[in-house]
Amino acid sequence: ARRRTAVxxxxxxxxxxxxxxxxxxxxxxxxxxxxxxxxxxDPYFPLSGNxxxxxxxxxxxxxxxTASRHLDGKAVLTARATRDLSxxxxxxxxxxxxxxxxxxTPAAFRRDGQELVVTPRHTLRAGRGFHVTVTYHGTPKPVTxxxxxxxxxxxxxxxxxxxxxPQGAMTWFPANAHPRxxxxxxxxxxxxxxxxxxxxxxxxxxxTAHGQTAFHWRETQPMAAYLATATVGTFKVEQYTTHxxxxxxNAVDPREAARAAPVLKKLPSVLEWESKLFGxxxxxxxxxxxxxxxxxxxxLETQTRPLYDxxxxxxxxxxxxxxxxxxxxxxxxxxxxxxxNEGFATYAEWLYDEQHGGDSAQDAxxxxxxxxxxxxxxxxxxxxxxxxxxxxxxxxxARGAMTLHELRKTVGDRDFFRILRAWAAxxxxxxxxxxxxxxxxxxxxxxxxxxxxxxxxxxxxKPDRA
Ligand code: ARG
Ligand code: ZN
Numbered sequence: 087a088r089r090r091t092a093v094x095x096x097x098x099x100x101x102x103x104x105x106x107x108x109x110x111x112x113x114x115x116x117x118x119x120x121x122x123x124x125x126x127x128d129p130y131f132p133l134s135g136n137x138x139x140x141x142x143x144x145x146x147x148x149x150x151x152t153a154s155r156h157l158d159g160k161a162v163l164t165a166r167a168t169r170d171l172s173x174x175x176x177x178x179x180x181x182x183x184x185x186x187x188x189x190x191t192p193a194a195f196r197r198d199g200q201e202l203v204v205t206p207r208h209t210l211r212a213g214r215g216f217h218v219t220v221t222y223h224g225t226p227k228p229v230t231x232x233x234x235x236x237x238x239x240x241x242x243x244x245x246x247x248x249x250x251x252p253q254g255a256m257t258w259f260p261a262n263a264h265p266r267x268x269x270x271x272x273x274x275x276x277x278x279x280x281x282x283x284x285x286x287x288x289x290x291x292x293x294t295a296h297g298q299t300a301f302h303w304r305e306t307q308p309m310a311a312y313l314a315t316a317t318v319g320t321f322k323v324e325q326y327t328t329h330x331x332x333x334x335x336n337a338v339d340p341r342e343a344a345r346a347a348p349v350l351k352k353l354p355s356v357l358e359w360e361s362k363l364f365g366x367x368x369x370x371x372x373x374x375x376x377x378x379x380x381x382x383x384x385x386l387e388t389q390t391r392p393l394y395d396x397x398x399x400x401x402x403x404x405x406x407x408x409x410x411x412x413x414x415x416x417x418x419x420x421x422x423x424x425x426x427n428e429g430f431a432t433y434a435e436w437l438y439d440e441q442h443g444g445d446s447a448q449d450a451x452x453x454x455x456x457x458x459x460x461x462x463x464x465x466x467x468x469x470x471x472x473x474x475x476x477x478x479x480x481x482x483x484a485r486g487a488m489t490l491h492e493l494r495k496t497v498g499d500r501d502f503f504r505i506l507r508a509w510a511a512x513x514x515x516x517x518x519x520x521x522x523x524x525x526x527x528x529x530x531x532x533x534x535x536x537x538x539x540x541x542x543x544x545x546x547x548k549p550d551r552a
Contacts, residue, residue: 119170119209124201126264130421130474133200134253135264136175139165139210144269144311146259149276149298150283150318155225155241157181161259163218170212173205177256177263181224189216202260220260229253232475235384244339245281245318247379249386249393252421252474255311265417266517268308275316276300282321284337284375286314286389305389307369308515310417313389317375328354330361332372335391339378345397346376356404356438360411363437365507368415368514374403384478387431389414401435408434416513423520424477425468425543429486430506436487451491454484459548469520469543489542496538497531505530 122138125131145162159181179200186195188206195204202220210216226239231252238254240247248258255263262269275283279297287305294300305314321337328334334353338346353374361367371390382395385402387409394402412434413427436447445453457463465479466472468486476482494502505527509518512526524539541549 119172119211122169122171122174124175126262126266128264128420128422130477131253131264134177135267136177136201136262138169138171138174139167139216139262140267141165141262141269142215143271144259144261144314145272146316147274148258148316150246150316152245152278152281152318155246156223157226157239157258158223159221159259161218161220161222163220163260165216165218165262167210167212167214167216171206171210173203174210176202176204176218176220176260177253178202178220178222178260179229179256180227181222181258183220183222183260185219185221187217187219190219193218200256218260222260226257229257232473233478235478236382239316240379240382242319242377242379244320244378245277245283246316247319247377247382247393247395248315248317249382249384249388250312250314251386252312252477255314258316259311259314261311263311265310265312265421266419268310268417268515268517270307271305271309271314272302273305273314273316274300274302275318277318280320281318282323282337283316283318284321284335284391285316286391287369287371288333289335305371307389307415309389309414313387313414315375315386315388315391315393317377317388317393319377321375324350328357328372330358330367332357332367332370335371335373336376337374338376341378342376342397346374346394349398349400349403350374350376352400353403353407356400356407359438359441360404360408360434363434363503363506364408364411365510368410368510372407372410374398387413387427401438404435404438405431411510415515416510416518417516419517419519421474421477422470424471425482425486425489426518426520426523428478428483429468429489432483432487433490436491447491447494451488454488455551457548461548464548467542467544467546469539485542489539492538492542493527493535496535497527497533501531 125133126135141163143164147160149158186193191207193204193206228236228238228240238257255261273285276298277283279299283301285303290304291302324336326334369390373391375393379395385394387406392406408431412430436450440446468482528535
């Protein structure tokens, strides 16, 4: 998405497409639609996502040569126009696009910053389903986020660490890459024999031929593009099914195996414990990808299969798996609401400690509350971090969790856990906003809570204790 200019876009198609294309569209008749918005309208990441269509399914066929770091890709998107569209954008950065078709007919395309602008031969009518095929290749490069971290396709010494939050999807596949748009995925990745490629959901096929192995992964539940992965490495694989029938697939870099083993062993009990607190695990697959990727500095809640840059500790395991409910199943509609992900996952860590012989959540709250007014914890309110630079910063995680603790103390444990479960159940596979969470908490508890949330989520500086 190009940044919006002060001049409003013309709504007529003839003003915005090349003459030759306009002539073609003209031949199809009047009311030819207009260009889809170049972003989903998120002020923190105005160029992420696109308007005018929804992607129902991504079919990604990738080949990664770990030696040359070259990626070959073919993406087939099954989409639906949400209004008459003369052209639309996909998010894609770097890489060379060699062809685009819409419903098997070659379409005109051009690159514009992180946008791939596609002009189909014919206008797509509102409500119409269509297929877009994009072929591309090149050496993927990660994006640098506003906070200086890197995300996207990050090459490692034996493959790639692929983590897309918030904007890395566009470094390896063309997408409507904003969490507002959720889709199912088939991801097939071919890598040199001996390497393993791990993506989301279930491994539905695996074939070795000519020194190459193709891994076919399928995620049928709606997934935001930032939660997709295609991580490649030399992994030890372990698979089993839990008592609840969840299929677990753990892939572990041998260099991390000894430290990872005692923590990964707890995964079934962590999922069971989280299911008791938050309601049934939202997916059928689970697991872990434990990479050896020095320099990344974070883990990610990739859907069904969290990704770690090194052996996780138990808190990180609890955190990333709590995100499966809060962030993955129930998704953001705007990055500003990021505390709904990070505050909840952090509070899950506190609850785990409390119920497994560690500090109580109150202890965790008190230790944070003791920090002086000039501490970074109070630098900005978690419900309004201000920009994409702040979405993974301490106030979002820690003060976000403190907000939940204040809620719990106010409504009591019974209502608090009813609220968490109703949130996960009521928005399962979909989206939720902060306003909806506040309303749910008020409805469930029968209490007025706008003051509490206003103080903890939106007031600058260190809040007064209730
Ligand atoms: N959501 C991740 C977590 O806290 C953090 C992702 C950080 N991403 C980044 N590009 N810095 O579990
Ligand atoms: Zn998190």
